[in-house]
Amino acid sequence: MVKYVLTGVGGNIGGHAADFAVEIKKPEDVLVLTSSDVSKISPERVANWKAKGAIVENADYLDVDSLKKVFEGAEAVAFISTWLFGDGRRGQMKNCIKAAKETGVKRPVLAS
Numbered sequence: 001m002v003k004y005v006l007t008g009v010g011g012n013i014g015g016h017a018a019d020f021a022v023e024i025k026k027p028e029d030v031l032v033l034t035s036s037d038v039s040k041i042s043p044e045r046v047a048n049w050k051a052k053g054a055i056v057e058n059a060d061y062l063d064v065d066s067l068k069k070v071f072e073g074a075e076a077v078a079f080i081s082t083w084l085f086g087d088g089r090r091g092q093m094k095n096c097i098k099a100a101k102e103t104g105v106k107r108p109v110l111a112s
Contacts, residue, residue: 003030003073007059007096008080010035013111015045017080022052032070034059061092067099076107 006021008014018033025031031054035041038058046056059066061082071077079096081089093110100108 014080
């Protein structure tokens with residue numbers, strides 16, 4: 001069993017990435033999809049992801065503890081950046097990197 005985490009699934013790129021990830025997920029693997037506010041994603045889309053075996057959780061780039069909670073035990077984490085530029089985006093990514101390091105993620109990936 002391998003645990004994978006995909007962040008930013010509430011956005012356009014992240015949502016499409018999540019749609020693809022649930023299609024290629026192996027039954028024995030764990031796929032966690034995160035957004036800062038899952039309630040803003042269409043309930044039908046979330047239900048589809050869950051029906052295909054994904055776990056859908058809230059995790060906020062500004063809250064390291066929420067990131068660590070979902071990253072715990074993950075082999076790989078893909079961070080899909082937000083629309084922010086400059087210091088805002090850098091701060092979010094620093095938090096993702098910090099959480100990944102502190103939870104032992106072996107393969108962090110950044111998509112910006």
